[in-house]
């Protein structure tokens with residue numbers, strides 16, 4: 001496993017880290033025993049950074065991470081998020097009172113005195129024009145409840161606005177073979193300001209592992225079933241917002257590009273790691289096997305420029321018209 005600096009925090013994080021949404025909920029049935037085994041495998045594979053949120057299973061994901069930390073002696077940096085417990089997303093909802101109470105709940109779930117990294121959880125675009133919210137986060141850092149804070153964004157424009165705030169240490173954004181726009185505009189600016197970038201949904205909700213077919217079935221409690229058209233939250237979080245059938249066609253165009261000895265999941269992650277501006281990819285994993293497969297991507301050889309160009313062309317021809325101007 002290779003490690004990269006996380007912005008200006010002084011931490012070096014595993015370039016393949018762990019996304020802990022699926023082990024909390026919204027991905028069909030998951031049992032805590034397998035989830036803990038997946039988390040242990042991540043640490044065994046060299047992962048030292050985990051992304052979670054208060055709403056992933058309403059504390060379930062955070063509590064599993066607390067248990068993992070009790071059972072391991074290695075340093076594990078935990079990034080959590082606040083904001084999605086609001087019944088509707090408004091700037092006013094990100095009040096001092098609410099932020100403090102959400103942070104206190106995460107401190108309790110994780111049983112720590114200070115959160116390593118708190119991210120605002122895809123707040124409304126207008127929030128980025130309200131410096132007072134970032135002032136509250138500064139106060140929470142001063143009070144010792146947070147070490148650092150950052151944001152998780154839907155849109156690239158939000159990312160660009162967020163990094164105008166000097167204490168925003170990280171930006172989490174969807175970045176994968178089907179979502180290439182952040183590399184064009186945002187990465188150079190974040191790199192220049194030494195802001196850490198977390199690439200979320202790196203496998204396009206599993207699509208880029210190449211395992212799905214037209215007739216693949218998803219549990220009613222899995223967002224790949226209930227949010228395919230954005231009924232519950234931003235449609236971009238499910239399959240990266242790409243139409244399922246079209247995405248399957250694009251996956252078949254990517255498949256022959258995968259070098260022998262590499263799984264498609266590893267290829268998708270290696271593609272992300274080719275961008276040196278970012279700190280880490282945070283693939284979700286429900287089993288030790290998935291996590292082992294994903295973490296191995298770090299040690300595999302780089303992709304050739306011909307392969308990178310071919311993936312870009314597939315994106316340009318098939319995917320970009322659907323997503324490029326939207327996020």
Ligand SMILES: NC(=O)c1ccc[n+]([C@@H]2O[C@H](COP(=O)([O-])OP(=O)(O)OC[C@H]3O[C@@H](n4cnc5c(N)ncnc54)[C@H](OP(=O)(O)O)[C@@H]3O)[C@@H](O)[C@H]2O)c1
Nearest residue numbers: 019020021022152200201202203204205206265283284290
């Ligand atoms: N708004 C936000 O801030 C936000 C939104 C989304 C995600 N995130 C963060 O980003 C993380 C990653 O995104 P994500 O979990 O949505 O999507 P993802 O990483 O693209 O996909 C994860 C899913 O793909 C499947 N998978 C993983 N590794 C595999 C492998 N090697 N082989 C086959 N299948 C594999 C698993 O589901 P199955 O086995 O069921 O197929 C897994 O749950 C999340 O866990 C969360 O921490 C944040």
